[in-house]
Amino acid sequence: RQEVYRELRKKPSMTRDGVQVDLLMNAGLAVDLPQLAEAGAAGIGLFRTELQFMVASTFPRAEAQEKLYRDVLEAARGKPVTFRTIDIGGDKVLPYFKGAIQEENPALGWRAIRLTLDRPGLLRTQIRALLKASGGRELKLMLPMVTELGEIAQAREIIDREVRHLSRFAHHLPTSLKLGAMLEVPSLLFQLDELMKAVDFVSVGSNDLFQFVMAVDRGNTQLANRFDTLSAPFLRVLKQIADAGARNHTPVTLCGELAGKPISAMALIGLGFRSISMSPASIGPVKAMLTELPLDELTAFFDDNLMAPAQGLPMRALLQAFADDR
Numbered sequence: 175r176q177e178v179y180r181e182l183r184k185k186p187s188m189t190r191d192g193v194q195v196d197l198l199m200n201a202g203l204a205v206d207l208p209q210l211a212e213a214g215a216a217g218i219g220l221f222r223t224e225l226q227f228m229v230a231s232t233f234p235r236a237e238a239q240e241k242l243y244r245d246v247l248e249a250a251r252g253k254p255v256t257f258r259t260i261d262i263g264g265d266k267v268l269p270y271f272k273g274a275i276q277e278e279n280p281a282l283g284w285r286a287i288r289l290t291l292d293r294p295g296l297l298r299t300q301i302r303a304l305l306k307a308s309g310g311r312e313l314k315l316m317l318p319m320v321t322e323l324g325e326i327a328q329a330r331e332i333i334d335r336e337v338r339h340l341s342r343f344a345h346h347l348p349t350s351l352k353l354g355a356m357l358e359v360p361s362l363l364f365q366l367d368e369l370m371k372a373v374d375f376v377s378v379g380s381n382d383l384f385q386f387v388m389a390v391d392r393g394n395t396q397l398a399n400r401f402d403t404l405s406a407p408f409l410r411v412l413k414q415i416a417d418a419g420a421r422n423h424t425p426v427t428l429c430g431e432l433a434g435k436p437i438s439a440m441a442l443i444g445l446g447f448r449s450i451s452m453s454p455a456s457i458g459p460v461k462a463m464l465t466e467l468p469l470d471e472l473t474a475f476f477d478d479n480l481m482a483p484a485q486g487l488p489m490r491a492l493l494q495a496f497a498d499d500r
């Protein structure tokens with residue numbers, strides 16, 4: 175298998191009928207970087223910056239943050255990297271964060287962009303480190319757990335201020351700055367066109383989005399196998415997102431666990447995703463699926479089944495049968 179995957183790295187990242195799909199990897203620490211070449215990823219679709227904070231015993235200093243981001247960009251050798259601003263709170267706890275509060279529902283609580291907008295010093299330090307590390311290169315930044323578009327505007331103000339600050343001191347700035355939002359809170363589903371217009375790109379956080387759409391705690395093992403990520407309602411949600419991205423010419427990607435299983439990756443591509451980000455170990459298996467995939471047939475399959483699954487069968491069973499037949 176490993177041998178097969180290694181051979182596959184040389185092949186273009188395309189469906190059998192020639193449609194390009196970018197396979198990116200998720201990362202979060204310097205130790206992940208060699209995987210970029212080993213897995214043959216097209217770039218880093220999600221760099222979880224909070225991991226540096228989670229393995230530390232105190233807030234990483236600005237210099238340490240900048241160094242990590244610079245190392246990541248160096249290792250990427252021009253491949254795109256999307257940095258997510260710190261996503262702490264909820265299931266990601268920092269024991270040394272004195273401002274943390276006891277919450278009855280941490281997943282629905284003071285976390286991610288909500289927390290960093292309330293503690294703008296944290297965000298400012300991180301953004302400054304990212305801007306400095308990206309001097310002369312493109313910077314792609316994305317905001318976790320966006321619920322309202324106002325949060326994007328607020329973050330953008332902080333970013334603009336840091337850009338002005340650095341340019342006053344004649345710092346080498348990024349050649350371009352792209353700001354994206356993670357789509358993981360259902361409120362955004364009801365303002366998809368406005369969202370697509372408000373950002374340069376959108377990345378679906380399917381782990382959290384599934385948790386919130388189905389009202390099922392992502393960490394609860396009792397419920398782990400109860401609801402299906404490939405059920406028709408969730409696939410329809412994903413289709414609406416892909417369609418809204420295409421309609422507004424806003425790039426859309428997906429960086430949750432869903433992207434890493436060949437059968438789900440196949441579904442995502444059939445629904446219109448042309449870029450997905452996964453753990454490095456998944457790239458080989460997903461690429462093996464991709465290069466065999468007749469996308470025209472899969473598109474027709476979804477046209478026929480997404481709104482009215484054949485014989486009322488579960489979408490997962492129909493997708494599995496589609497894959498087995500081919």
Ligand code: PEP
Nearest residue numbers: 358379380381382429430
């Ligand atoms: C997600 O929610 O799908 C995601 C990619 O982010 P995380 O798993 O880090 O919350």
Ligand code: MG
Nearest residue numbers: 358379381382
């Ligand atoms: Mg998430």
